[in-house]
Structure formats: C-alpha cells, structure tokens
Amino acid sequence: MPLSAAASAREILTRLHDVMASRDRAQSKLNAVVNIIGEALDSEVCSIYLLREGLLELFATRGLDQEAVHVTKLAPGEGLVGTIAANVETLNLAEAAAHPDFAYRPETGEDRFHSFAGVPIIRRERAVGVLAVQHADPRRYEDVEIEALQTVAMVLSELIANAGLVDSTSDPSTRPQSTATEQVSGFKLVDGMAAGIAVYHQPRIHIEHTVAEDTESERHRVYAAFDKMRDGIERMSSQAEFGVGGEHEEVLETYKMFAYDEGWARRINEAIDSGLTAEAAIERVQQRTRMRMREIDDPLLRDRMHDLEDLSNRLIRIVSGQLGTAAQLGLRQDSILIARNLGPAELLEYDRRRLKGVILEEGSLTAHVTIVARAMGLPMIGRVRDVRRLIAEGDMLLLDAAEESVIIRPNEAMEESFEAKLLLTQERRAKFAKLKSEPPVTRDGHRVTVMVNAGLRDDVAALDVTGADGIGLFRTEFQFLVSATLPQRERQQRLYRDVLDAAGDRPVTFRTVDVGGDKTLPYLDHDADDEEENPAMGWRALRLGLERDALMKAQARALIEAAAGRTLNVMFPMVSEPWEFDEARAIFEQQREWIHSRGRKLPTEIRYGAMLEVPALAETLDMLLPKLQFLSIGTNDLTQFLFAADRAHPKLAMRYDWLSPSILRFLRRVADQARAADVPVAVCGEMGGRPLDAMALIGIGIERLSITPAAVGPVKAMIRSLDRGKVMEAVADMLAAPQRSLREPLKRWAIENGVELA
Template identity: 70%
Template sequence: MSFAEATTSSREILTGLHDVMASRTHAQGKLNRVVEIIGEALDSEVCSIYLLREGVLELYATRGLNQDAVHVTKMALGEGLVGVIAKSGRILNLDEATSHPDFAYKPETGEEMYHSFAGVPIIYRERPVGVLAVQHTDPRPYEDVETEALQTVAMVLAELISNAELIDDSASESDAARETGAMRLDGQKLVMGMARGTAVFHQPRVNVEHTVAEDTEAERQRVYAAFRKMREQIDAMTNQAEFGAGGEHADVLETYKMFAYDEGWSRRINAAIDSGLTAEAAIERVQQRTRSRMHEIDDPLLAERMHDLEDLSNRLIRIVAGQLGTAAQLGLRSDSILIARNLGPAELLEYDRRRLKGVILQEGSLTAHVTIVARAMGVPVLGRVAHVRRLIHEGDELLLDVEEGSVDVRPSATMVEAFEAKLARMQQKRAEYAALRDVEPISKCGKRITVMVNAGLREDVAGLEVAGADGIGLFRTEFQFLVSDTLPRREAQLRLYKDVLDAAGKKPVIFRTLDIGGDKAVPYLRQEAGQEENPAMGWRALRLALDREGLMKVQARALIEAAAGKVLNVMFPMVSEPWEFDEARALVEAQRVWLEDHHHMLPSEIRYGCMLEVPALAEMLDVLLPRLDFLSIGTNDLTQFLFAADRADPRIADRYDWLSPAILRFLRRVSKATNEAGVPTTVCGEMGGRPIEAMALLGLGIDRLSITPAAVGSIKAMVRSLDCGALEEQMDEWLAYPPDDMREALLDWATQRSVAIA
C-alpha cells in the first residue's frame, strides 16, 4: 500500500466512521459497523476492537473472528498481544503472531488460521482504553503506512467510544481519587534548593472533542495560522531572553526555535489533515507518534529533543483550540511551584521569576534543556516524580526540598513548622557563609586551603565573586557542545572562553577539554559513537578527541586565542596512560606554533594538566608527574571505576561510600606521590563539596578543592575550624587499622573538636 493509498484509505475510513458516529444506532451496532469499515478499507480479513472494562480487556466487536467470542474473550493487562499493547501503549506489528513470547491462544476466537497481526492502542486523555487489531492469513508484517492508518482510526474510535459512554472510568477514578491528607513524594534532584508555594499546573489539558474534519482545507488554514502565531511567540521569547547575549541557554533556545520552523513536522501534521482529521486531532496524532518514539529512544540527548518537540506541540494545539492561557500567560498570583509532565526551556522563561519559586516534573533529567535554563535562573527543580499530576492538585500547598529529593504535599502544621525551621537555618547559614566571602580558608594550624569552583556556563562565573572562591578549578567545555545540534564553530567557542576569562579577572580558570561521547552523546557524533554497552568506559573524552583530531584542534586554537596575554590552563580528561597526555599536549602545542607563525597574540603561559579518573593512571604517576603542571582527581568517575558501580544506576549508587577506606587509601597514595613531586593536586567533584568528605581529603594531605559554588561557604567554615595536622595523624592510624564505620569515626572526631561540619 502506497502512502497515497494509505491516506485515501484513512480518509474513506474516517468518512465512514463520521456517518456511523452520526447515526442513531446503539453502541454495539456502531462498533460492529466500524470493524467492517476498517477491515474492508485495509483489505484485512480480521479487524477487532477490545475495550478496557473493569481492568480487563474485553473483545467488543470483530470482523473475521468467531462472533460467539464477543464479550466472552477477555484478557488482563499485559496478557497476550492485545494486553501487551494496552499495558505499554505501544504498537505491535508481527508477520507471525505466534512467534511473539507474549502470544496467548484463545481457542473460542478461531484465530488459529491467521498469521500476521498488527495492533494499536486506543488512547483517551493520554491513557490506553482499548486496542484496535487487524489480522491476516498471510505471514507478512503490515506496512508502516497501514499502521499509520490504524493509529489515525484509533483516535477517532476514542471519540466514538467516549460519546457512546464505553470508556471505563472506574480505574482512573480510583487512581485519581482525591487525596486530602499530607503526603511526601520523592524524585530526582535536578536543581538544588528549597521552596514553599502553591501548586500551579503549567497548562490545562486540551481535550480534542472532534476528530473528523468537515472541511479539510479549512482545517489546514487553521493550522497554518497557528504555526504563524506560534513562531511569532518563539521569536519574541528568543529576542527577549535574559542572562545577556549568548550563552548555553541561548543555544538551547535556538534549538527550540529550529523545531518551530521544522518543515518535516508541519508536513506530518498536513498529512494527518489530508487523512480527514481536524486540526486539533492532526496535531495530537503526530504528538502521539512522537510519544511512542520517545519510548524507543535510549539516547538521552535525542529523547530531550523529542520533549522539546512535544512542548511545541502542546503550544500549537492550545493556539488552534483557542486555549492560550498557560499559567505563565495568565500570570502567577502568589509564590508558586510549577507542576508539569515536562517543560520546554522557552516556556520556563515565560514565568515571572519573582513568584516562580520551584518546578516539579513528572519527567526531566540532569541533562535536559529545561534543567540547564533553570539552573541559570536559580529555580530549584525536582524531577522524575511519579504520578505528580494525579497526586498533586491545583492550589495545594507544597514544601519543596530538592536537597532531600522530596516534596511535601498538603503539609500539616508540624511539617510546615519543621520546613520553615530548616529554611531559616539554611538562610542563617547562608548569611554566615556570605560573611566568609572575603575571608581566606586558613586552618587552625595555619594551612591555606585553595577553594575553587566548578563551572560550565558563562553565567556560572558570577559564582566566583559571590562565593569568594580562589578561581575556577574545572570549567566543563562540553556544555556548549551538548546543547548544540551542530559542532560549535571556533568563533563561538573563542567567544565563550574569552568571556569566562574576562569575567574571572586575575583568578585562574582551568579549562577541561571536551568530555563528550559515551553517555554524553551529541547528535553529530552519534553514528561514530554507536551503541556502547558501557558508555562511561567507552569512546569518550580524550579517547574521542584523539581519534577526531579536528575537534580538538579547533578547541585548542579557540582556547589559545581567547587567552591572549593571559595564563591558559588546559586539562585533559580521562587520561589512562602517559602517551595519551603527550599526544594531547603535542596537538595543542602545534596549534600554538601555528598561531605564533601567523602572528597571533599568544597566552603569556600555557600550563598543562590532566584528570586522574582512570585508576590505571595512578600506577604511572612516576612517569607522568614530571611532565605535568597540575593534576586534578575526578572523584565521581574514579569512584565508579574503583567499585565497578555505575553512579547513574539507582540500584547500586548507594553501595559505595566516598569515605570507604579503599577510596581513602587510594587517594592518600596519589596525594603522597604528587606532594613529593611538587605537582599541585586538586579534587574536583561532589566529594570535595561535602564538609565531612572534604575534611577527610584534607586529612590525606590534599589542600586544593574545586566544588559547586553553593558549597564554598560551608567548606571555608569547616577549614577554619580544623587542625589539619592533628587530622593527618589520625587518618594515618585509621587507614592502617580501618574502623568498622569510617564515616561515623570522622563525625565523632569532628564533633569532639567542634569542627564545623553541619
């Protein structure tokens, strides 16, 4: 079946269904007629409709199967092919149905003669309420255009069975039974912070009431007008975006804008209109296909792009339906916490920041575009909160504590009191830490500790002055690459690096070269990277850069030009052996020579370092250290490699402790080697930003930390209350004869000596 034939078939089916829906026939008669219309149009020997009734899928109408099986054949969710479709909300298309592991034979149907099978979910208000299935004696898979036609028909069927009052609301009603008591919901920590406010839903659900078009051309014009209006809105938001010119958030918005002007998206909507759908139904039809593709995407970056497209689909359907009032457009009336399934970066920028106190997402991720923008805005975000739009209701009071990874819903007076007390303590601590901004972190024994910050956005550099840090110990250059659809040009890289150096002033900035690939996928390298079983240990970081020299040459030249007249600190990530460092250094030096030969102004000095993340490098430090100007220890990756435990896997993330004697012994060995060689060594990562862990590092002889700006104050307070010499002696004893619980031993030691670790 060709695309044109499929479109014609869809239109014929929809026309027939329109007549059926308008008839006075009873519901069963309508469904009996529907399966005949679909079967004839698709030349399919079997067409069946299963509806969800009281939690069980019931055969409601069929052409081709035994009529005696109607209302007799029933399957649980997840049982058989039909049950799998209803439970997962996904399509099945099989040339041999019996070969599927979930196939369940129902003898009363007489289906043993049929081989091919295709089924699509019937979705009503974002949840499956039934299944539309076709079967054929020939063992062949149905063509994509045929399953497309089935999905289009399923949309109209949802309207028909809703009008016929055949939607089983019992399950959804019990699921959505209104909670009135207090409850705590857990989620993923995306952007840290605490907030109290009223629950506000980002957007009301637009329910598509009419699916079959009376006038196809009129529907097309409605969509064209909506596209024009949506693009005007996006252009206006892009032009009015704050944070200054440029920056990673600007790249995110440009990507968002690209989708708004994507011709492929508008063509798919037009094709759905050609099949006979209304404008609203056509947009939702394409949106459903986007959602089904999301389930199949393992690449987090591409999945995030699909979320951006979903965001725009929601915007477009609201414009078409005349329901333009998102919470942002209606205006926030009080301190509010936004609730959404997901959120696009442009939509977040629409909100009044004086009243937007936090965001809770049903989905979301650490690498999501909205997370990047929220972090720049300083808005706390909790993601991956299951059933959030069902369990939280508009107007509920919320206490959001991302530090704890939770939100209290409809809190009791006691819960509010405890939250306010914690918030007050936090604000008091912040005031105390702010007072330390210009105070040097010198221990009680007179040791000066270097406290720097990690950064990745242009705006992060502001944290230097606010926190009173000594410099940027780690600038993650990959952020600019992760939010771009194409390789950032040298000019864009140069501009970012120069802005960062200018903003840092006389304070040092250590630029880490690209750490992309593996689990940090970018679309323009996806084909080369392939699908790796262990992406964190695969083709990434320096390994990728040395294979793709063009990437590193462009970055090296941009860094050298940006640092003209200044000291440039270049750090290579994931070095496993000394030869990798040598090759990377030689590559950068070659760019320096080229620029010198072409009379470009050069940095006053280029200092070279690397990250120790791969444990193997520790065995080669005697060879490598004489070549280094500095070394940084990346505790996040190092820990997962030492324990063979993926830190992104929640099932095992808590199985190791940064205060494990195994890690501390490893770090002490590295610290001794670097101190003897006179090579400055910094710990970069979360470990250095936690007071008790940072205290342990100081006890190992490590005196340089690079941490999140928010942690600088607490680390300074800890340092100023600590006797490093006494702790080093105690650490030697503990590591020789480890206590049963190293964390508890450190806490007791700190408490007895009034070390500020709270």
C-alpha cells in the same frame, strides 16, 4: 492498498464519519468499524480491545471467533495486545508467535493467522485500548498501513470516549484526591526551597472533533496558528529578563529553530490530508513523537524532543482557542508549578514574583528548561511520579530540592519546621557569604586552595559570590549538549574568552569535551551496532576525542585563541594510559604551531593536566607525572570504577562509601606520588564538596579542592576550624587499622576537636 498513507486514512475516515454520526448503539458502531478497517486494509482480522476494569477486553472483531468477544481479556503487559497498551507502542510483526510476549488464546481461533500489527488507542496520553489487524500470510504491514491504523485509532478514541466505553476508574486523572498529608520524592534539578500552592501548568485540552469537514479550511487554521505561535516566541525571547550571553540564549535559539522546522509542519499537513481536523492533526503528530521518544535510549535526544512537545502544546492551544495555561491566566499567589514536562519558552512566560518552584513528572539535568530555571533561580525537581493522582490544584506544597522531596498538604507543624529550615538556610547562606573574603586557612596556618566547578557562562559569577580561588573544572561539553548542531569554533571561542574575562586574574581549568557514553550528541554519527551496555566505561571523553580528532582540533584552536595573552589550563578527561595524554597534548601543540604560523597572538603559557578517573592510570603515574603541570582526581567516576558499582543503580548508590579505607588509601597513594613529583593534585567531584569528606581528604594530604559553588561556604568554614596536622595524624591512625567505613570515627573526631561540619 493505496499508495498514500493520507489517502488510505482518508478513505477509512470518510466511512467512519457516517458510522459515528449514526444513532446505532456503541457496540454496533464498533462492529461496523472493524469491518471498514479490515476491508480497507485487505486484512483478514481487525479487532478492537478496550480497557475495562483494568483489563483489555476484546470488544469487536472481524476474523476472530465471535464467541471470544467480551470473553477474551488480557492484563496490560500480557500478550501482544497487553504489551502495546502497557508500553504505548506500535507492534508490526511478520510472525506473531515468534515475539517473546506472544500469548495464544485458543477461544479466538487465531492460530491460523501469522502476521500481526497493533497500535494503541490513546486518550489523555495513556492507552485505553488497542486496534489490531492480523493476516494469514506472514508479512510485515507497510508503513502506510500502520500510519492509517494510527490515525484511525485517534478517531476511535473520540468514539469510545463519547460512548462511555472506558471505565472512569481506569483513568488516574479521575481518581478522587486525598486530603491527607503525603510526601513524594523526585530528582534534584535546581537546588533551593520553596512553598506555594499547586498550580498545573496546562489544563487538559479535549479535542471535540477529529474528522474534518473541509480539509483546506483546517489547513488555513494551522497556517494561522503557526504564524501566531512564531510571533509569540520571537516576542517572548526578545523580552527575556536575565542577562545576555548565557547558555539560555543558545537554548532559546535552538527552541526557535524547532518552531520553524519545515519537517514538523509538513507532518501536520499530511495528517490533515488524511482527513483529520487541525487539532487532531497536531495531536496525531504529537502522539507519534511521544512514541518515538519512548523508543529512544539517548536521554539528550529525548530532551530535545521535549521542545517539540512544548511547541505542539502551544500550537494546539492556539488553533483550538484554548489559550489558558496557568501563565496566561496569571498566578494569584505564591505558586509551585506542576507539569509533565516544560519547554524553556513556557517557563519564561510566568510571573517571577509569584512562581516559586517547579515540579516535573519527567525532566533531566540537561533539559533546556533546567538550564533556564537555573538562570531564573527557580528550585526544581523532576521524575516525580503520580503527581496528578496525589496533588490537586490548590494544594499547599513544600518543595525542598536539596532533600529531593515535596510535602503535600502539610500540617501546621510541618509548615513551621519548613519555615524554620528555610530561615536557617538563609542565615547559613548569610553566614557563609561573610566568609567570601576570608581565606581557607587551617588553624595551624596551612592554606587550602578551594575552587569551583562550572559548566555555564553564568556559573563564573560564583567566584565573586563565594570568594573561591578560581575554577578548578570548567566542563566544556555543556555548550555541545544544549546545541542542536555542533557549536562552531567561533562560538566556542567566544564562550571561553567570556569565561576567562569574567574570572579575571583567577585561574580557570578547561576540561576538554566529555561526551559520548550516556552523553551522546544527536548530531554526531553513531554506528547502529555501537549501543553500549555500560556507557560510563564506553566510547566517551578522551577516547572519542582522539578518534574524532576534528572535534578536538576545533576545540583546541578555540581555547588557544581565546586565551591569547593569558595562561591556558587545559585538562584531558578519562585518561587511561600515558600515550592517550601524549596524543591529546600533541593535538593542542599542533594547533598552537598552526596559530603561531599565522602570526596570531598565543597564550603566555599552556599548562597541561589530566583527570585520574580510571584506576589503571594510577599504575603508570611514574611515567605520566613528569609530563604534567597538574593532576585532578575525578572522584565520581573513579569510585564506581574502583568498586565496579554503577553509581546510578539504586541498590548500589549508597552501598560504597567515599570514606571507605579502599578509597582513602588509593587517594593517599596518588597524592603522595604527585607531591613527590612536585605536581599539584586536586580533587574534583562531590566528595570534596562535603565538609566531612573534605576533612578526610585534607587528612590524607590533598591541598586543592574543586567543588560546587554552594559547597564553598560550608567547606571554608570547616577548613578554618580545622587543625591540619592533627587530622592527618588521626586519619593515618584510622587507615592503619581501619573499620568498614571511617565516616563515624571521623564524625566523632570532628566533634571532639571542634570542627565545624554544618
């Protein structure tokens, strides 16, 4: 076997070029291909399976019994070949029969072969076949052999497509479009409503030629494309229309870092060395990236890799001359953009006057494009399946991110209903905007503190828009999640100072960084054995901060220096026992002493608080409360811990109600203890942002809420229509002899007493 993967692939591609150029029938070409690959890799078996009528059919083989050709068929997901196709993944096994998905087919005569390696043959981002090799000796194939197989599989994709060997019915992109009204659901990424015609972000780029005639010429084409792409990104990022200093700036800096990544450029060069054209080399590296993404459990790292996917799309369009994304062609009317995924730069290229919303087949809350869309005020939903099958270019769409739905080809009645809801939403927004200068005081004169949750620098603007009393929870981890490297202390300090400056006299409570678990950082070292089955209850938040105390020390210094001359409110997340709070507070006090010893200005006061999310902490509140200046209850995590129910599990998400007696009794007990100790207690989380649930919280004695900015208006309206004394009596009676849930009784009580729950 040659030492270089590029040399191995080039040797095979040179011979394949002649086969592809011949006038032989497609079957004869495939027969020749398996012999060429088998000889080059010194493999006793080489087989090609192609997707036909929904099954993977053995089309050509060297080494297996010829009688099995066109007879052996496997469904996607069946056997090793079916697993490769279903998962679009590579398998490399020293002992094939030991794999749990192994399925023996006696007609092939493969029982004498032990080792197995297979790669998917990919077209239009999906597997249309499998290229597999086998050997009698049990051994894993070398990396150079696997890379050669992957490169050859790309060339085979061109060959079988040109020969028409894959059924068009197997490709969802070719299925006929319906004209009926349909509705699809997704996941809310950015709230809002929008109507417009469907526009696909990126037309599919078809690579006409994969095998290079002149390697150096292809390399120069890629170099020129890199220069053009980087110039375009620099120009675009300098012209971004929204303000300076937001997280979107950090996003674009990270994006630019990927564009200048030498490792990415080197991998494309290596693919060209193997004999591929510039377009095919970029696509080859992109396919490898996609396969790596499927193997990564970390959602944040996958989000970072989407930026690389975006850049690959941009580069391949430049090198091929097919520059026509919807942004570059221009939007002609109000449009809803559809894409598998987007990078932040791609979104910034669109005309904001006509782009009304975004639908993604993938997407996540922490993705860079979500941060930019939020800064642009664009409604967006993600994780929408089958969009290419269900939605045709030019279809009318109604996007309601709050309802997490899209109506496709709506009828007239649906459009009228949508417009009425949109108008009502705008009217309600205007109505709530009038309340921004009105205090949240109940009808019997009790003042409730209503604050907002925030995580971005731009979120602080919500204080002026809503008239909230302050920021009850500033999630500091967002800066860590959008950065490619650990944010330096100076950068952290600048963010915290900007937030305090923007808030003015209104209080801000900074929660120390809550990462780990399902919010892992790619630049933090993790042991290979540390994979967690239940990350929400794993190595995260304060647990991580105390073990990696350098991270907490840097954040403590940044917060203390940023709050010089002001009050600093700092809160520790996921405190399970009082000693954890003590250790975290000691770290901050050490940093305060260090700063003081250098003669630098300190905060006028540091107020320390804890988040009650772990039920165990409630049993030691008598020990903890004397040390606290405030307590916050995180209802999102607390609920799932109390019920032992994963809130992300679809079968459990709606099963356990926040207005169940167990939750309300637990919260009432905590509120009573905190009040007796004269420690202010607030509820942070979705529960406090729902008017009915917030009414119940007030009914058990909660006087402080920290909620999303969008919820401030509705919750204020509810408070101003509520008699606190009466609701406390009503809730006490309901909890004394409770039903399964108090939701319906509380709704009836609210209606009878004129409480506004809109």
